[in-house]
Amino acid sequence: AWCLASLRANLSRARATGLPYVILPCSVLGAPWLLTQPVLLPLLAALPESWTAKWLPLLLFNDGWHNGYEPFQRAGGDTFLAVSPGGVILYTCHAEVSSQLFRDTRLGKPAHLMSLLNIFGPTITSTDGAESRLYRRITAPFFSEATMRDVFVGTVQGGGQLAQVLRQPAAHHHLRDLAAKLSLHILNRFCNQAETLEDLAMTLRGDDKPQGTHRMTYAEAVFTLLENYMTIFLIPSKLLRSSPSHTHRQAATAYAELGRYLQEMKGQKEAELQQKVPALSNKPESIPELLVQSGLPAKDGSPAVLRPDQVIGNIWVFVLAGHETNANTLTFIILLLACYPVTQRAMQADLDRILGDTPPDQWTYDTHYNPLMNSFVGAVINEALRLFTVLPVIPKYVPPTGPPISITIDGHVHPLPPDTVAFVNTSATHRHPQYWPRRESSEDTTPRAKRPFAVSDFNPERWIQKTGVAKHGLLSPPPGTFIPFSEGSRGCLGERFALVELCASVAVLFKSSSVRLLTRGEEGGEYPEGELADTWEAARDRAELALSEGVKFDMSLRVVRNVPVRFEARDSVSR
Numbered sequence: 205a206w207c208l209a210s211l212r213a214n215l216s217r218a219r220a221t222g223l224p225y226v227i228l229p230c231s232v233l234g235a236p237w238l239l240t241q242p243v244l245l246p247l248l249a250a251l252p253e254s255w256t257a258k259w260l261p262l263l264l265f266n267d268g269w270h271n272g273y274e275p276f277q278r279a280g281g282d283t284f285l286a287v288s289p290g291g292v293i294l295y296t297c298h299a300e301v302s303s304q305l306f307r308d309t310r311l312g313k314p315a316h317l318m319s320l321l322n323i324f325g326p327t328i329t330s331t332d333g334a335e336s337r338l339y340r341r342i343t344a345p346f347f348s349e350a351t352m353r354d355v356f357v358g359t360v361q362g363g364g365q366l367a368q369v370l371r372q373p374a375a376h377h378h379l380r381d382l383a384a385k386l387s388l389h390i391l392n393r394f395c396n397q398a399e400t401l402e403d404l405a406m407t408l409r410g411d412d413k414p415q416g417t418h419r420m421t422y423a424e425a426v427f428t429l430l431e432n433y434m435t436i437f438l439i440p441s442k443l444l445r446s447s448p449s450h451t452h453r454q455a456a457t458a459y460a461e462l463g464r465y466l467q468e469m470k471g472q473k474e475a476e477l478q479q480k481v482p483a484l485s486n487k488p489e490s491i492p493e494l495l496v497q498s499g500l501p502a503k504d505g506s507p508a509v510l511r512p513d514q515v516i517g518n519i520w521v522f523v524l525a526g527h528e529t530n531a532n533t534l535t536f537i538i539l540l541l542a543c544y545p546v547t548q549r550a551m552q553a554d555l556d557r558i559l560g561d562t563p564p565d566q567w568t569y570d571t572h573y574n575p576l577m578n579s580f581v582g583a584v585i586n587e588a589l590r591l592f593t594v595l596p597v598i599p600k601y602v603p604p605t606g607p608p609i610s611i612t613i614d615g616h617v618h619p620l621p622p623d624t625v626a627f628v629n630t631s632a633t634h635r636h637p638q639y640w641p642r643r644e645s646s647e648d649t650t651p652r653a654k655r656p657f658a659v660s661d662f663n664p665e666r667w668i669q670k671t672g673v674a675k676h677g678l679l680s681p682p683p684g685t686f687i688p689f690s691e692g693s694r695g696c697l698g699e700r701f702a703l704v705e706l707c708a709s710v711a712v713l714f715k716s717s718s719v720r721l722l723t724r725g726e727e728g729g730e731y732p733e734g735e736l737a738d739t740w741e742a743a744r745d746r747a748e749l750a751l752s753e754g755v756k757f758d759m760s761l762r763v764v765r766n767v768p769v770r771f772e773a774r775d776s777v778s779r
């Protein structure tokens with residue numbers, strides 16, 4: 205009775221918006237569905253597709269990337285509502301609507317749905333209003349041009365070490381982990397000022413050891429925690445520690461160890477700040493420094509702006525937001541280039557043109573970043589960000605108290621009622637047939653080309669502007685059509701940081717090395733039977749499957765299936 209009454213009430217709220225809607229049996233965000241999904245899903249999947257095609261994909265939050273534009277095609281519109289007894293959710297991939305949602309400062313974030321990130325304390329990403337503005341204001345000064353200079357040079361140094369490790373046989377088994385070690389190092393070295401290049405060398409070799417009384421290294425604690433994030437979020441540490449499962453106990457250790465590392469970082473910054481003579485320091489302040497400073501009483505005696513849990517929560521969220529996304533994007537770029545040798549060579553020709561014989565230790569942000577980003581390097585990065593949206597959905601929220609907030613579509617005004625969650629679907633936007641027409645060869649629907657056709661649609665050439673409106677040589681997409689970093693007042697704080705890091709790592713890896721797909725016969729006996737395909741075309745098909753079926757969204761989008769590739773010094777392969 206409650207369900208029917210709620211559904212009726214929500215239907216009348218939905219009708220009042222004038223937007224098309226789809227009725228769902230439950231809310232994708234509600235506890236009943238989240239708890240019963242493992243049991244119900246196999247039953248629902250067994251029903252004829254024609255019964256479920258319109259609504260079931262909307263209940264599969266983690267499949268958003270795989271579904272791409274399809275749910276919108278089925279719903280017959282780029283903006284629609286999903287109505288259930290649990291509430292009303294707006295789905296959009298309409299550029300004009302997304303831009304309005306990003307720019308309208310009356311809209312907030314559904315902070316109550318994002319508390320998942322608050323495992324060490326409140327965070328910038330899962331708070332709203334004055335609180336998130338405060339965190340942004342405190343940490344924004346870190347993202348200065350001085351920081352970008354350091355990040356560029358540091359990534360070239362670190363990327364050089366990664367290139368050496370990747371050239372070892374069978375390194376592809378650990379490709380994503382090695383990329384994550386590099387990006388965690390960059391973050392730790394520049395955001396946290398807490399690591400050196402020697403530390404990275406040891407981590408990449410696997411020679412790093414826990415320090416002092418720690419039971420895990422910092423990197424091990426971060427990676428283990430991320431592997432077991434939901435377990436740690438849902439099950440109290442006390443239970444995890446006494447669980448018979450080894451994985452549970454490891455998860456509890458990772459959580460405790462990382463908590464200790466974050467506390468130590470905070471303590472060390474507090475000690476440094478008490479000794480520091482500000483005028484003598486010309487280094488960009490680190491994220492922990494900015495946060496810790498706000499957690500101390502001011503010199504004039506006014507109280508601290510942040511509580512200790514706010515300091516720790518936010519140090520953690522920068523570690524999370526700043527390394528996973530970059531590591532996953534770099535991995536996608538490497539695998540895409542292995543599938544496209546011709547594109548790889550075109551990008552390397554641009555690297556040779558821009559960098560010439562200048563040794564990597566003389567590459568600088570001021571001289572090289574812009575030319576690289578306006579070349580094939582920028583085109584490849586943008587195209588990878590378009591196809592592999594590491595955050596496939598960006599949530600917005602009409603506050604529960606207050607008036608409806610209207611969106612306008614083709615001149616028609618649609619008032620969104622209070623308490624409406626809005627999902628800007630980046631994955632569907634980036635596959636919208638009008639904004640991003642598929643490349644001709646990707647019209648291939650043979651069984652080998654799997655939804656969402658990410659590999660066959662990879663086309664960096666589309667970013668190279670030959671005619672028309674050009675922004676520094678690369679295509680400048682209309683607002684709302686290319687949104688990997690979101691936009692507006694809650695857009696990614698680390699966008700520039702991420703692009704600088706990606707640019708420098710792609711440049712250093714591919715200036716010195718090439719990557720190719722491995723096939724059987726040309727290799728020694730170090731690969732297990734069945735791992736390698738017989739021909740390049742078969743290897744390409746496997747890679748394409750891995751980059752569709754083998755892609756998973758949990759904390760962010762990543763490839764979980766191994767793709768056999770080999771890095772070789774460029775001198776040894778034809779240019």
Ligand code: HEM
Nearest residue numbers: 328329525526529530533595688689690694696697698702
């Ligand atoms: C390829 C790399 C990256 C991508 C695609 C990406 C994407 C995004 C997106 C889409 C958001 C908005 C999320 C939302 O509204 O729910 C976001 C927020 C954020 N990102 Fe990134 N990001 C990347 C790298 C980074 C890096 C390197 C840092 C820091 C060093 C960073 C720090 C943040 C922070 C602090 C926020 C929260 C902003 C707020 O809530 O006000 N990101 N990112």
